[in-house]
Amino acid sequence: MNKLLRPYMAFLLMGTLLFTTSCKDDDQPGPDEEEEVITAVTISLTPTGKGQDAEATISTITGTQVQNAPLTLRPGTEYTAVVTLTDESKTPVADMTAEIRNERDEHLLVYTFTPDAGSNATVNVTITDMDQNNRPVGLESTVTTGAGTGNGKLKVVLKHQPGGLKTGTNTTAGSTDIDVDFNVIVAN
Template identity: 40%
Template sequence: MKKLFRPYLVFLMMGSLLFTASSCSDDDPEPIEEEQELITTLKITLVPVGKSQSVEGIYSDPDGDGGNDASVNTLNLEANTTYNATITLFDDSKNPSVELTSEVEEEGDEHEFFYQTLDNLVLAITKTDRDNSNRPVGLEAQVVTTDASSGRLRITLKHQPNLKVGANDANREQTGLTRGETDVQATFPVVIQ
């Protein structure tokens, strides 16, 4: 009678050891999180087509979110003018300052800029650069003014790994703003005259 129970006892003990060993494993890899770069400065340069007077807007927040308020200058644009816009990004918290534009460009499939006109500002903005999947990035854009107006232009860079909306999405701007993490958001006062 004792011999009949021994094999079951051995199997029971081995099963409990295997269960304990597999459930208490410390070898599970930790997910790797990429640390986002700090963007302290966003510069937008607007070059008018057929004219010579460029306009530059600089948003600067050297201590990042939560510290001192950011500084920003007003964009004074001409009415009925087409501008080619380019954005440049920097981390001024490092010495020397680090330019981050090329990194965003290289990771264009994970980033997109969104342009919002606020407070009755009338501008037509079209992103002109594309990522490898032919989706807009927004480091380059065409900005078209019509009649005189004033208001604010908000530029938001979203980090959207595996979340970028398809190129044909009719609600791209609103949908894109709700996805991913905001890397930087700058709001410029704008006067068109």
């Protein structure tokens, strides 16, 4: 009887060995789930009526956020905004905006304005570009300032949401490709 069990045990052990070695670690991101290298974010705003264009860039190439100038806006004004993303670690500098646009069903830019203490400034961002599933992307938007003046910070976060994570409303799912805070001045 012992001789009859040995072949079955051998097959059982071989099957277990094959099963455990054929399983792969699904937690490792595939090549299409790589985070983009983005070291600079530029936001360019054009007023829909009269007024001055506004633009600011934050670079993170040194490991800290460096803003070239405050983003100066007028109160009670609507702007058309465009965000440009680049990788300054490459020569020449690589424009990452096209890659984000091509993978727009996996990316979402999230905007949050926080006024400084005592500031009456308000800045609202409405995303105008959509992916193929009619979900917001955020490379293009409308920025509207309220009547109040003051200073604050406009946080811009690029979320990478592959594999069905992007719902259009979940701003925390996925990994963060970039997280920067623009200094904003709203003044007459």
